[in-house]
Structures are given as C-alpha cells and as structure tokens.
Amino acid sequence: QLSPNFYDQTCPGVQYIIFGVLVDAFRTDIRIGASLIRLHFHDCFVQGCDASLLLDNTATILSEKESLANNNSARGFDVVDRMKAAVEIFCPGVVSCADILAIAAEQSVFLSGGPSWTNLLGRRDSRTANRSLADQNLPSPFAPLSDLKQKFINVGLNGGVDLVALSGAHTFGRAQCRTFSTRLFNFNSTGSPDPTLNTTLLTALQQLCPQGGNGSVLTNLDLTTPDTFDNKYFTNLQIHKGLLISDQELFSTPGADTIAIVNRFAGNQTAFFESFVNSMIRMGIYYL
Ligand code: HEM
Numbered sequence: 001q002l003s004p005n006f007y008d009q010t011c012p013g014v015q016y017i018i019f020g021v022l023v024d025a026f027r028t029d030i031r032i033g034a035s036l037i038r039l040h041f042h043d044c045f046v047q048g049c050d051a052s053l054l055l056d057n058t059a060t061i062l063s064e065k066e067s068l069a070n071n072n073s074a075r076g077f078d079v080v081d082r083m084k085a086a087v088e089i090f091c092p093g094v095v096s097c098a099d100i101l102a103i104a105a106e107q108s109v110f111l112s113g114g115p116s117w118t119n120l121l122g123r124r125d126s127r128t129a130n131r132s133l134a135d136q137n138l139p140s141p142f143a144p145l146s147d148l149k150q151k152f153i154n155v156g157l158n159g160g161v162d163l164v165a166l167s168g169a170h171t172f173g174r175a176q177c178r179t180f181s182t183r184l185f186n187f188n189s190t191g192s193p194d195p196t197l198n199t200t201l202l203t204a205l206q207q208l209c210p211q212g213g214n215g216s217v218l219t220n221l222d223l224t225t226p227d228t229f230d231n232k233y234f235t236n237l238q239i240h241k242g243l244l245i246s247d248q249e250l251f252s253t254p255g256a257d258t259i260a261i262v263n264r265f266a267g268n269q270t271a272f273f274e275s276f277v278n279s280m281i282r283m284g285i286y287y288l
C-alpha cells in the first residue's frame with residue numbers, strides 16, 4: 001500500500017535530496033532526465049517497480065542491465081547511485097531504490113517542462129533480477145502494434161490510452177541508429193524505405209545512419225523539441241516524423257484505436273499531461 005506520506009517521519013527531505021543531485025546532473029547532461037524516466041519504466045515492467053534493474057551480475061543474479069533492451073542502451077545508473085548515496089547520508093537504510101527511481105522520473109519530467117505530480121512511495125527493493133523476463137516484457141521498437149499493446153496489458157496497463165500517453169515520453173531523449181535503421185533502406189525486404197516515414201526526415205536519417213555505418217550514433221526521439229517535455233511528439237506522428245517504428249505505428253496502423261488518441265494529445269497538451277500523469281502513477285504502482 002503506497003502512500004505520499006511514507007517517508008514523512010523517517011526521511012522528510014528525501015525529495016529535496018534527490019532533486020539536488022538531479023539538478024546538478026542536468027547541468028552537464030541535458031539528456032539525463034530522459035534516461036532516468038526510462039530506467040523507472042524498465043524497472044516497473046520487469047517484476048514490478050522493485051529496483052531489480054539496478055542489480056549487477058553476481059554468482060546468482062543475471063542482471064537486467066544486460067537484457068536486450070538495456071544492454072549498451074540504458075544509462076543514468078551513476079546518477080541513481082549518487083542519489084542513493086546522498087539519501088543514505090541523511091536517512092540511512094530507509095529509502096528504497098525503487099522509490100528513488102520513481103521520484104527521479106517525476107522530477108525529470110517536471111524539470112523538462114512537463115507536469116508534476118504527487119509520488120506514491122513505500123516500494124520495497126528486490127534482491128533478485130530476471131534477465132529473461134526483461135527480454136520478454138520490455139517492448140521492442142520493431143514490434144507490431146498488437147504486440148506493444150499486449151506488453152502493456154501484461155503489466156496491468158491498457159493498450160490504448162496508457163500505451164499512447166506513456167509513449168509520449170519519447171518527447172525527449174535520444175535513440176541509436178540501430179533502433180530504427182531498418183526503416184531507412186530496405187524496409188521489411190521491400191527494397192524501399194518505410195513508407196510511413198516523412199521523406200525529408202528519411203533523407204536526413206539515411207545520411208546519419210548509412211548502411212554498414214555505426215549503429216550507436218544518436219539522434220533525437222523528438223526532432224521538434226528534443227529536450228522539452230511537451231506534446232510535439234504527437235504532432236510529429238501526424239506528419240510521419242516519428243523516429244521508431246513503434247512510435248509511428250501508433251498513428252499509421254490502419255484502423256487502430258490509438259490514432260484518435262494521438263490526435264487528441266496532438267491537439268491538446270493538457271489532455272496529454274493529464275493522461276500521462278495518470279498512466280505514470282498506475283505504471284509506478286505495479287508490483288508483483
Ligand atoms: C511503447 C513501447 C516502447 C518502445 C518500443 C520503446 C523503445 C525505445 C528505444 C528503442 C529507445 C532508444 C534506446 C537506444 O537507442 O539506446 C527508447 C528511448 C527512450 N524511451 Fe522508450 N520505448 C517505449 C516506451 C517508453 C515508455 C513507456 C517510456 C517512459 C514512460 C519511454 C521512455 C524513453 C525515453 C525517455 C528514452 C530516451 C532515453 C535516453 O535518451 O537515454 N519509452 N525507447
């Protein structure tokens with residue numbers, strides 16, 4: 001049973017301590033907020049929000065850090081370690097790392113221009129990780145829409161508003177060429193690029209990510225406002241400027257129920273923010 005007041009007696013300053021570390025990290029790394037909210041998402045989708053993602057390999061643990069979606073991709077662990085260390089100085093042994101991830105996610109959205117909300121706290125950290133479950137549960141950018149929906153349903157979210165609103169987190173942060181380059185030249189063995197990709201953006205991405213080139217080159221997920229948390233992600237989808245297949249198909253899958261939701265969020269940022277907060281809170285209370 002999570003509560004906003006969970007640390008009121010035992011660590012009343014926890015949010016300020018984390019905020020201090022976050023603001024400091026932001027000064028040298030504008031991307032850190034995006035990286036941190038992604039850690040919270042990748043934690044919650046595997047065994048619930050229990051900080052299992054943070055555990056390193058041991059004799060008995062196969063880390064989630066090296067799962068398909070996280071390996072050479074998830075980042076920000078050093079900042080989480082600094083947050084935990086700072087919290088330990090003031091309230092040793094009290095605050096869970098799963099709560100630190102949830103708080104950091106909310107503050108990252110707020111610091112980037114998005115909404116703020118009241119964090120529900122009191123998660124317990126797990127002593128086990130599950131790499132195969134991470135491989136299974138974390139959505140692939142190449143997956144069809146039906147598969148993305150199912151992965152959200154599997155963790156107690158829905159494949160409509162939750163999927164579309166939370167995908168809106170791609171309003172900031174970066175992605176590597178290897179996560180979208182299948183769209184650029186010979187899409188699904190058609191001999192042509194993905195027809196749902198805007199041709200101007202296509203040309204730019206072909207230059208950035210040539211065939212046989214370096215798959216770890218980075219580009220912005222939201223090419224309009226790359227570091228601001230806003231609804232431009234959705235207006236981009238309307239003009240076929242989503243970066244990942246999993247982004248664009250929310251709008252470009254014929255007959256999909258997600259199209260109307262994209263259109264609503266594109267036209268009304270307040271509606272997006274409200275749904276986003278609601279879905280983040282529900283994702284954040286998922287626990288096994
Ligand atoms: C719907 C299914 C989703 C898929 C298939 C997906 C896939 C991806 C991929 C492939 C990347 C780029 C990783 C890299 O190149 O290293 C990425 C980045 C990111 N994702 Fe997602 N994602 C999904 C949902 C979400 C959700 C629900 C959130 C948060 C609520 C989120 C937040 C982010 C952020 C902020 C980044 C940028 C991270 C950074 O710059 O370090 N994503 N995602």
Ligand SMILES: [Ca+2]
Binds near residue numbers: 046049
């Ligand atoms: Ca977890």
Ligand SMILES: [Ca+2]
Binds near residue numbers: 225229233
């Ligand atoms: Ca943006």
